Amino acid sequence: xxxxxxxxxxxxxxxxxxxxxxxxxxxxxxxxxxxxxxxxxxxxxxxxxxxxxxxxxxxxxxxxxxxxxxxxxxxxxxxxxxxxxxxxxxxxxxxxxxxxxxxxxxxxxxxxxxxxxxxxxxxxxxxxxxxxxxxxxxxxxxxxxxxxxxxxxxxxxxxxxxxxxxxxxxxxxxxxxxxxxxxxxxxxxxxxxxxxxxxxxxxxxxxxxxxxxxxxxxxxxxxxxxxxxxxxxxxxxxxxxxxxxxxxxxxxxxxxxxxxxxxxxxxxxxxxxxxxxxxxxxxxxxxxxxxxxxxxxxxxxxxxxxxxxxxxxxxxxxxxxxxxxxxxxxxxxxxxxxxxxxxxxxxxxxxxxxxxxxxxxxxxxxxxxxxxxxxxxxx
Numbered sequence: 497x498x499x500x501x502x503x504x505x506x507x508x509x510x511x512x513x514x515x516x517x518x519x520x521x522x523x524x525x526x527x528x529x530x531x532x533x534x535x536x537x538x539x540x541x542x543x544x545x546x547x548x549x550x551x552x553x554x555x556x557x558x559x560x561x562x563x564x565x566x567x568x569x570x571x572x573x574x575x576x577x578x579x580x581x582x583x584x585x586x587x588x589x590x591x592x593x594x595x596x597x598x599x600x601x602x603x604x605x606x607x608x609x610x611x612x613x614x615x616x617x618x619x620x621x622x623x624x625x626x627x628x629x630x631x632x633x634x635x636x637x638x639x640x641x642x643x644x645x646x647x648x649x650x651x652x653x654x655x656x657x658x659x660x661x662x663x664x665x666x667x668x669x670x671x672x673x674x675x676x677x678x679x680x681x682x683x684x685x686x687x688x689x690x691x692x693x694x695x696x697x698x699x700x701x702x703x704x705x706x707x708x709x710x711x712x713x714x715x716x717x718x719x720x721x722x723x724x725x726x727x728x729x730x731x732x733x734x735x736x737x738x739x740x741x742x743x744x745x746x747x748x749x750x751x752x753x754x755x756x757x758x759x760x761x762x763x764x765x766x767x768x769x770x771x772x773x774x775x776x777x778x779x780x781x782x783x784x785x786x787x788x789x790x791x792x793x794x795x796x797x798x799x800x801x802x803x804x805x806x807x808x809x810x811x812x813x814x815x816x817x818x819x820x821x822x823x824x825x826x827x828x829x830x831x832x833x834x835x836x837x838x839x840x841x842x843x844x845x846x847x848x849x850x851x852x853x854x855x856x857x858x859x860x861x862x863x864x865x866x867x868x869x870x871x872x873x874x875x
Contacts, residue, residue: 546830587648616631
């Protein structure tokens with residue numbers, strides 16, 4: 497997955513061969529038609545990263561307005577679960593083969609090492625904390641998702657081999673919620689907390705998404721989202737948003753341990769319903785933003801620098817930003833920013849760290865095949 501947070505959706509392209517083309521010799525296997533990206537999933541990935549950027553941009557506004565807090569809670573209830581679910585859907589073919597492992601290392605591990613180090617240096621400089629430790633086992637801010645994605649991908653063969661993987665994944669998520677001493681290394685709380693969504697994505701098929709894209713489901717999704725926003729508005733003054741982060745146990749958030757037995761399944765079901773509503777309204781045809789779905793990794797990694805800069809340099813220290821007009825301006829800026837960061841020119845500039853080829857690190861599979869053939873005993 498070097499080019500985005502979820503691999504492209506291959507779809508057979510209808511491109512008939514010219515009539516004048518010579519027919520292949522008898523016995524020659526037919527070549528499969530070229531694959532192209534499914535615009536539906538590219539649209540879903542772009543719209544999801546837009547919600548991620550809006551959620552991060554809205555966070556300071558939650559201290560000054562109930563409506564902004566309600567919007568923040570509604571988005572945070574499902575946008576990362578949706579990311580995990582889509583990532584799981586496109587991880588079904590991960591089989592630990594050399595090509596898969598190479599893409600995992602260059603598309604997830606290398607960007608994590610580069611940007612985690614860069615973010616730590618930014619914290620030291622902009623945050624005036626020169627003694628801040630550089631720990632690659634303690635992901636900062638949004639970097640936890642890359643660690644989670646790496647672990648989820650490595651364990652994909654395990655989940656695919658289980659007869660009933662969802663109960664196991666949910667049990668691990670509940671275990672994380674009720675375990676205050678689980679530790680913070682590699683963001684294990686979040687890795688396990690969002691695991692059920694990834695595992696569910698592994699079990700889904702294209703026809704499951706097609707069932708959501710009907711007029712009936714779309715119409716039902718409207719009152720559901722309105723009800724979710726209304727509920728978020730009602731609980732905004734007292735609800736602890738950290739429950740949606742899955743970054744710590746329930747006891748660390750002031751709740752009794754037994755509460756984790758209920759909060760985890762309830763939050764999972766709520767996020768699943770909202771994710772279904774979101775996916776129902778994702779357009780299935782090509783739009784002006786469809787191509788941006790291939791650059792979600794760029795938007796995810798780069799927007800964090802700007803978000804953290806806004807905190808370090810007090811960009812929100814203006815009272816008018818907390819008015820309805822100011823909140824709309826913040827939202828528009830967040831959407832415009834993430835759109836630019838997913839665009840082709842930005843991808844061209846930062847491809848060397850987000851999608852490095854690193855051919856010098858891996859052996860050529862053609863040469864390796866030749867060596868293996870030469871070393872094979874004669875028949």
